[in-house]
Amino acid sequence: MSRYSALSLLRGAFNGQKHWQPAWRDPEPKAHYDIIVIGGGGHGLATAYYLAKVHGLKNIAVLEKGWIGGGNTGRNTTIVRSNYRQAELHNLFEFGLKMWEHLSDELNYNVMFSPRGSLTLGHSDADMTMLAQRGDAMRCDGIDAELMTQDQVAKFEPLLDMSRSARFPIEGALIQRRGGTARHDAVAWGYARAADSLGVDIIQKCEVTGFVRDGDAVVGVETTRGRIGAGRIGICVAGNSGHVAGLAGLKLPIESQTLQAMVTEGVKPMLRSVIQTQSLHCYISQSDKGGIVFGGDPDNWPSYAQRGNPIIMEQAVAQGLALVPALSRLRMVRTWSGVTDMSFDGSPIIGETPLPNLYLNGGWCYGGFKATPASGWTYAHTLATGKPHALNAPFSLDRFERGATIDENGSGPMPNSR
Amino acid sequence: MMQISCPHCGPRAQNEFVYERTIDSVVALDAAPEEAMKTLFTRNNPRGVDEEIWRHTYGCRAWMVITRHRVTNEISAVRAVGPEALP
Numbered sequence: 217m218s219r220y221s222a223l224s225l226l227r228g229a230f231n232g233q234k235h236w237q238p239a240w241r242d243p244e245p246k247a248h249y250d251i252i253v254i255g256g257g258g259h260g261l262a263t264a265y266y267l268a269k270v271h272g273l274k275n276i277a278v279l280e281k282g283w284i285g286g287g288n289t290g291r292n293t294t295i296v297r298s299n300y301r302q303a304e305l306h307n308l309f310e311f312g313l314k315m316w317e318h319l320s321d322e323l324n325y326n327v328m329f330s331p332r333g334s335l336t337l338g339h340s341d342a343d344m345t346m347l348a349q350r351g352d353a354m355r356c357d358g359i360d361a362e363l364m365t366q367d368q369v370a371k372f373e374p375l376l377d378m379s380r381s382a383r384f385p386i387e388g389a390l391i392q393r394r395g396g397t398a399r400h401d402a403v404a405w406g407y408a409r410a411a412d413s414l415g416v417d418i419i420q421k422c423e424v425t426g427f428v429r430d431g432d433a434v435v436g437v438e439t440t441r442g443r444i445g446a447g448r449i450g451i452c453v454a455g456n457s458g459h460v461a462g463l464a465g466l467k468l469p470i471e472s473q474t475l476q477a478m479v480t481e482g483v484k485p486m487l488r489s490v491i492q493t494q495s496l497h498c499y500i501s502q503s504d505k506g507g508i509v510f511g512g513d514p515d516n517w518p519s520y521a522q523r524g525n526p527i528i529m530e531q532a533v534a535q536g537l538a539l540v541p542a543l544s545r546l547r548m549v550r551t552w553s554g555v556t557d558m559s560f561d562g563s564p565i566i567g568e569t570p571l572p573n574l575y576l577n578g579g580w581c582y583g584g585f586k587a588t589p590a591s592g593w594t595y596a597h598t599l600a601t602g603k604p605h606a607l608n609a610p611f612s613l614d615r616f617e618r619g620a621t622i623d624e625n626g627s628g629p630m631p632n633s634r
Numbered sequence: 635m636m637q638i639s640c641p642h643c644g645p646r647a648q649n650e651f652v653y654e655r656t657i658d659s660v661v662a663l664d665a666a667p668e669e670a671m672k673t674l675f676t677r678n679n680p681r682g683v684d685e686e687i688w689r690h691t692y693g694c695r696a697w698m699v700i701t702r703h704r705v706t707n708e709i710s711a712v713r714a715v716g717p718e719a720l721p
Contacts, residue, residue: 456681458677458678458679458680458681459679459680459681462678462679467672467676467677467678467679468676468677468679469675469677470677471677471679472681472704516652516653517686518653518656518679518684518686518704519704519705519707520681520704520705521704521705521706521707525635525648526635527635527648527649560675616671616675617668617671617675
């Protein structure tokens with residue numbers, strides 16, 4: 217695989233740019249792999265890359281039912297941050313954020329990581345107390361967090377409605393300056409190209425339809441392109457974890473729900489950061505093309521439809537307009553929906569399953585994109601060694617029966633709380 | 635948005651209804667702890683048809699069981715439930 221560089225572009229300029237090659241191969245599946253990763257999204261491709269790069273494994277395949285990056289990797293709001301209160305979560309996401317900072321170099325592929333700041337607004341004294349607590353928890357683990365006063369927020373993001381008559385008056389904010397956004401497709405493509413160049417077989421249009429069992433142990437997969445044997449198998453299909461685990465007879469603490477996002481026409485730069493709030497559920501940022509990207513709540517009822525409900529869209533936009541009234545004249549040009557694994561405590565699951573050789577990475581709720589490098593790194597460790605990495609040990613599947621849930625802000629469906 | 639035929643009020647917009655959980659995840663009062671745990675915290679979550687408990691929260695406030703396909707959103711049955719229908 218030739219390296220992308222300014223020099224290769226310049227050289228290409230003299231021969232009509234004829235040097236471009238496909239970024240990854242399109243191999244036929246082999247009869248057996250040491251490790252099979254099911255799911256060619258960012259997480260699956262990152263897992264395969266770190267299996268090859270860090271653990272030196274050679275015989276790895278990624279199986280993807282559609283095309284790589286065509287699921288939630290291509291259906292998110294591209295936000296990257298690690299500003300979580302719970303130590304288990306912010307340590308995992310911070311590990312990832314540090315990887316994001318060097319990811320373009322690591323992959324020799326521009327993932328357009330833009331650390332423009334992740335601004336969480338507070339609308340009341342109670343909000344500000346919660347933000348201060350969250351910021352303190354982050355700083356105790358060496359993660360950057362700054363509390364901002366009302367005046368600082370007004371200067372930092374001048375188009376916010378700072379008036380006292382605002383629908384959601386702004387008291388202050390917590391900012392993580394190292395947070396930001398990245399180019400979602402480039403993450404999948406960059407990992408795919410880097411993994412492929414290390415010998416990973418990326419097999420697209422290959423849907424897993426069943427598992428091959430030897431007693432309890434899982435020894436292979438049935439796919440639309442035939443049976444493939446494997447030493448270890450990692451499910452990495454967040455959104456469809458319930459379906460794929462169901463093929464192995466497992467029931468997971470997960471319900472699949474729709475999460476929507478939408479983008480307006482492109483305008484000149486008007487918002488510099490990623491805006492979120494402590495009380496509302498609304499994410500606003502401006503893409504590099506100029507469109508204002510909105511995200512909101514999940515649809516709150518189970519669905520695999522990949523299309524959402526206008527009620528939720530209206531909620532997200534109403535909140536956004538209340539915060540930034542200047543957005544009111546923009547036209548919405550596109551909306552999209554992903555199927556998210558809503559786990560019952562709002563945190564991911566990365567680790568072993570009750571079945572030997574079968575591992576699970578899922579339950580990312582609405583926070584998977586930012587975790588892509590950390591998820592790949594820890595899952596690769598788990599698949600290569602058979603044991604969890606220290607960072608993903610708390611996220612085991614059995615934490616619910618042990619009562620060791622990690623309930624950041626009660627953000628999962630939490631059936632035991634009603 | 636779906637239109638749900640409430641057994642008591644007739645066809646109504648989905649935003650009058652709230653989803654609760656699937657019918658098979660209602661914990662029986664005398665369930666053993668392990669069984670209660672499994673029922674409460676795991677789901678079949680099929681990419682197909684499941685039976686779900688919804689409530690007409692902003693209407694008659696009655697509970698009902700909806701049989702719905704989770705990809706097409708097609709509702710094949712809605713039935714009223716009372717305490718006698720629960721395990």
